[in-house]
Amino acid sequence: MKELAIYLAFIIFITVIIPIALIKGYDLVMKDEKKIERVEEEYTVKVYNTKTGKVQKMKLEEYIKGVVAAEMPAAFHIEALKAQAVAARTYAVYKMEKYPNGDPDHPQAPLCNDVHCQAWLSMEELLDRHSQDWMDKYWGKIEAAVEDTKGEIITYNGKPIEPLYHSTSGGMTEDSEAVFANALPYLRSVESPYEDGAPRLRDTVEMAMDEFIGKIEGKYPNIKLTKETLPHRIKLIERSESGRILKLQIDNQIVTGREIRELFGLNSTNFTITIVKDEDKIKIETVGYGHGVGMSQWGANGMAKKGSTYREILKHYYTGVEIEQLRMEN
Template identity: 35%
Template sequence: MKKIFMRLGALALLFAWINYSLYLKPDKSHAKEPDIQQLNDTNDKTTLPSEYQVEVTQKDGSVQYLALDDYLVGVVAGEMPLSFEDEALKAQTVASRTFAFSRGLKVDTTTNTQVYLTVEQMKNNWKDEFDQKYERLKNIVSSTHNVVMKYNNNYISALFFSSSNGKTENSEDYFASSSVPYLRSVDSTWELSICPNIERTSNFTPEQMKAAFNQDIEDIHIVSHYDSGRVKEVSVNNQIYSGREVRELLNLASTDFKINYDGSQYIFDTVGFGHGVGMSQYGANGMAMNGYSYEEILAYYYQNVEICKL
């Protein structure tokens, strides 16, 4: 009887070891997101996968699989100037990591998701400074390893843009979607004094305006604004366009614009660059210059989110 119990005990240990080994081995056959809640529920850090992979679709349609941290180095290099402060770069890293997870770790290399630079492109851009800048970015990414943002236990849509007009925009006021609780308009004046070309002017001939709106322009004027100061509605020959529609038709820098006509051309003066929703990149750098940490920057631009580790 004693031998039987010993054999049963040995078999139990064997099965336990097999199950434990299978649990420790991460599945890297594809970019499927792991069970984050399960990982958070355990104190055994050895169960965390050593690295996540991102499925990146190139412009030619080919697909590349990259380790998440390697991907983020290329994203931050493409999305934010390296003249920015470390804390701003860290905030961008966390926003970009969260954005990738919100897309199921499937992205492309354009502004449709996030700009990504390859190592070769970084070498071409930075020349003799490549080693120094690449090492700096690796340290930035490593210092925020696996940090993400969640709202109601879901990865947030961590939208960001270049610079604001002094305020960010409510999500529904640009994207015509339902209100997103963490993408609320907040004051963002830091960039106003540090962002080059925050004010821009675009000129259009009557022929260019006709081509854009598919009609001769007899009258064009702004009808209304959002609380952020951005244009809500524009009347073109008594036809109403949204500020976003006008921006996209004319490829304007932002939806904060004024319209003038000098008798020969239409003049659009804009403030800021981008859609205005989420984190202002120049605003983040201004906050970092004033001593704010990356966590404080993120908590400011993304309201009431949880900043946590995977």
């Protein structure tokens, strides 16, 4: 009887217990596979291509390589490229969290390949824009900058920031509320002293006085100017601490520096208007290039050449932030 009981127990073990264990194990594997697929899915970005009108799907890290190549000169120091990679990755995550179903301006996807979001170029576009020699020289460097910072994002109070960036600040970045609607604690004005060599650090736009007056009156019908009255009817009302013009009074109307920048295609709102009467022209001199908020790309390169790491660069330009590993929810 004892031998029979042992034999029956063995048969039950073989025919019932082991299959159940195998099924459970298979179920766990399947769950893990589904979990992996879900995580990979969350790391996939959707980008609306403004040229083709189609949505492209790609892995986050591959997308970041195309952004770094499009947004920053590949000849920059590797630490500057790493800073750009982390900023670009953070911006992508920020947009995907804010607009999971699509940006209001392009509801097909949270991101686009244009400067409305951040520029992105495919390998084919990079080859068309540059050359195979450029690809051979720089693509490995871009890949290294992205892979060495894989999954890293910038956070403030544990949440991804909106990491705005621009080409050249002209010596000091700008507070966010001086340019955009919101005052963000991590987008504060900071010094950016290492921008020597930036091609658009300083620029001059010249035009005839009649052209200047025509553009002003075309934009603001209530303003009336003549060559004789012009010198007395342009007054500076307010500059920010960084030197950018916030408000001007032209004749009887208050206009913003941002409006004047857009009207005349200026590089920045840090400008000076000079009336050259004997030459019958207007000269507008600008300092910096871009909106001036967040990270200065040329400043980042300057810091990198002075020995700063990408983390130090990011923490300089974005106040009170942390660099964290991107965590996906299970």
